[in-house]
Amino acid sequence: MDENRPGYYGRPIVKPPVWTPLIPVYFWAGGWSGASATLALSARCLKRDRAARSLTLAAAVGTAISGFCLIADLKKPERFLHMFRVLKPSSPMSIGVYLFTIFGAASTAAAASEITGIARPFGRFAETIAGVTGPMMSVYTSVLIGDTVMPAWHRAGTALPVLFAATSASTAGGLGMCTIPAADAKPARRLAFLGALGVPIALERLRHQLGPVQFEAYERGKAGQLSHLARLCNLTGLLCTLFAKRNERIARFAGVMLLAAGLAERFAVYHAGKISAEDPAFTIAAESP
Amino acid sequence: MIEPMAPDRRGFFTDTTLCIGCKACEVACKEWNQLPQDGYTFTGMSYDNTGELSGSTWRHVAFVEQFDNSQSRWLMESDVCKHCTHAGCLDVCPTGAIVRTEFGTVVIQDDVCNGCGYCVVACPFGVISERVEAKPQEHRTHPRGTMGKCTLCYDRLQIGEQPACAKACPTESIQYGHVDELRERAQRRLEKVRETYDGARLYLENEHDGIGGGGSLFLLLDRPEIYGLPPNPVVPTKSLPQLWRAAAFAAGFLAAAAALASL
Numbered sequence: 001m002d003e004n005r006p007g008y009y010g011r012p013i014v015k016p017p018v019w020t021p022l023i024p025v026y027f028w029a030g031g032w033s034g035a036s037a038t039l040a041l042s043a044r045c046l047k048r049d050r051a052a053r054s055l056t057l058a059a060a061v062g063t064a065i066s067g068f069c070l071i072a073d074l075k076k077p078e079r080f081l082h083m084f085r086v087l088k089p090s091s092p093m094s095i096g097v098y099l100f101t102i103f104g105a106a107s108t109a110a111a112a113s114e115i116t117g118i119a120r121p122f123g124r125f126a127e128t129i130a131g132v133t134g135p136m137m138s139v140y141t142s143v144l145i146g147d148t149v150m151p152a153w154h155r156a157g158t159a160l161p162v163l164f165a166a167t168s169a170s171t172a173g174g175l176g177m178c179t180i181p182a183a184d185a186k187p188a189r190r191l192a193f194l195g196a197l198g199v200p201i202a203l204e205r206l207r208h209q210l211g212p213v214q215f216e217a218y219e220r221g222k223a224g225q226l227s228h229l230a231r232l233c234n235l236t237g238l239l240c241t242l243f244a245k246r247n248e249r250i251a252r253f254a255g256v257m258l259l260a261a262g263l264a265e266r267f268a269v270y271h272a273g274k275i276s277a278e279d280p281a282f283t284i285a286a287e288s289p
Numbered sequence: 290m291i292e293p294m295a296p297d298r299r300g301f302f303t304d305t306t307l308c309i310g311c312k313a314c315e316v317a318c319k320e321w322n323q324l325p326q327d328g329y330t331f332t333g334m335s336y337d338n339t340g341e342l343s344g345s346t347w348r349h350v351a352f353v354e355q356f357d358n359s360q361s362r363w364l365m366e367s368d369v370c371k372h373c374t375h376a377g378c379l380d381v382c383p384t385g386a387i388v389r390t391e392f393g394t395v396v397i398q399d400d401v402c403n404g405c406g407y408c409v410v411a412c413p414f415g416v417i418s419e420r421v422e423a424k425p426q427e428h429r430t431h432p433r434g435t436m437g438k439c440t441l442c443y444d445r446l447q448i449g450e451q452p453a454c455a456k457a458c459p460t461e462s463i464q465y466g467h468v469d470e471l472r473e474r475a476q477r478r479l480e481k482v483r484e485t486y487d488g489a490r491l492y493l494e495n496e497h498d499g500i501g502g503g504g505s506l507f508l509l510l511d512r513p514e515i516y517g518l519p520p521n522p523v524v525p526t527k528s529l530p531q532l533w534r535a536a537a538f539a540a541g542f543l544a545a546a547a548a549l550a551s552l
Binding site for chain 1: 380384531534548
């Protein structure tokens with residue numbers, strides 16, 4: 001037997017996900033969609049109607065992208081309906097489907113009312129529902145992947161929600177900076193700033209929780225490249241956000257950078273999970289005393 | 290999550306000391322369950338050209354070659370779904386396609402499965418993956434879009450028959466029976482084998498391990514990872530309360546950040 005290959009001829013002990021890249025795209029879109037809805041609600045409460053309008057529309061666009069990704073990943077659309085046969089507390093995906101359904105219906109109704117002007121009070125009510133469920137919509141996907149046997153996800157289970165919350169904030173803020181005129185975009189700039197500032201803190205926590213052996217999954221191959229790209233984009237976005245108040249172009253550039261950082265980060269997490277499954281050394285190290 | 294276990298629980302005891310690596314179990318399983326062949330792949334690693342358990346390979350004979358300067362040995366082990374007491378796949382399945390049967394086994398209902406793939410990443414043993422379907426007229430297989438794994442021959446059990454693999458095994462390396470009885474048998478066998486092999490051990494016989502013990506037990510001659518088995522499998526849903534708590538905190542932070550940003 002080859003001593004250099006751990007375990008059984010170096011073959012994986014656990015199976016890597018069969019999820020297509022649509023799933024990390026969903027994690028990303030669902031993240032900013034939820035955070036946009038929450039920011040829309042708080043902006044509305046403080047009479048920042050111009051910002052609230054754009055953010056509510058952004059939440060609905062995020063819902064549409066999310067729904068498409070979730071359903072397309074199953075290959076046959078009608079299969080999605082099987083999800084509604086049961087409600088299972090032991091399955092984060094089951095909980096997530098109902099959460100997404102409530103959030104998605106609310107954010108879509110809110111946006112429809114905002115555009116058409118029909119049934120305004122109902123639209124505001126829907127906006128409230130979307131805003132309240134928004135934060136959970138942004139972070140529940142971290143529980144979904146934490147509840148697996150991929151060492152890079154499971155071992156980072158309680159650090160991932162912080163990372164997902166931070167990137168959701170930075171991407172929602174980034175999108176807001178792209179779509180709201182600078183004069184009204186203060187909430188978006190601030191959320192983007194707080195989120196982008198939180199990302200390196202969340203990553204540090206993740207690294208600490210995983211330890212050097214398991215964190216290697218985030219530094220190897222595609223996961224490593226995407227992590228670096230995400231870090232670079234996030235830093236650029238963060239710095240540009242500071243100068244976004246007076247310059248629309250800088251604001252838009254900062255927004256795009258933060259959105260790209262968020263997407264790269266989700267893909268980095270996705271690939272880290274895959275890498276940690278494909279090399280049995282991660283599984284063996286995780287389970288050895 | 291804790292769900293009631295069938296009083297009359299059935300399972301396997303795979304005694305690897307008796308396995309001769311003939312792969313009759315693999316063939317019998319494929320035949321009975323009408324699973325397509327794995328193709329003529331040559332792994333180049335020992336006599337194992339099957340490679341792993343998958344959606345359409347429900348028995349897999351691992352073939353370990355250990356060469357030392359003074360001596361060498363072959364270890365053979367017929368691997369299968371563990372039908373865990375606390376089954377990760379069953380916990381996370383969002384459609385209810387995966388069920389616990391009256392025999393205490395874990396079965397995927399193919400007509401309910403929607404192919405979400407969550408069970409694949411929730412199994413500590415890497416047992417489950419996407420099923421493929423044979424297309425004889427096209428000389429190829431194509432993905433079925435649903436997940437597959439050992440059913441412990443649920444259909445055969447219902448008519449009082451034993452699973453196809455156990456029936457086909459020529460050395461009784463694969464033994465089928467009531468799990469309580471198999472545990473005792475495994476313990477007795479271990480004591481006997483220990484007289485000759487120091488490294489002999491039982492695997493998944495302990496009800497207090499991370500999966501609450503397996504419905505499939507094994508007698509191994511080396512560490513589990515040598516056979517491609519996880520050394521200390523734990524059902525991932527065990528940490529679900531901590532995960533949700535962390536998510537609730539993070540969501541709270543996000544909401545607070547949004548409120549702060551709007552001031």
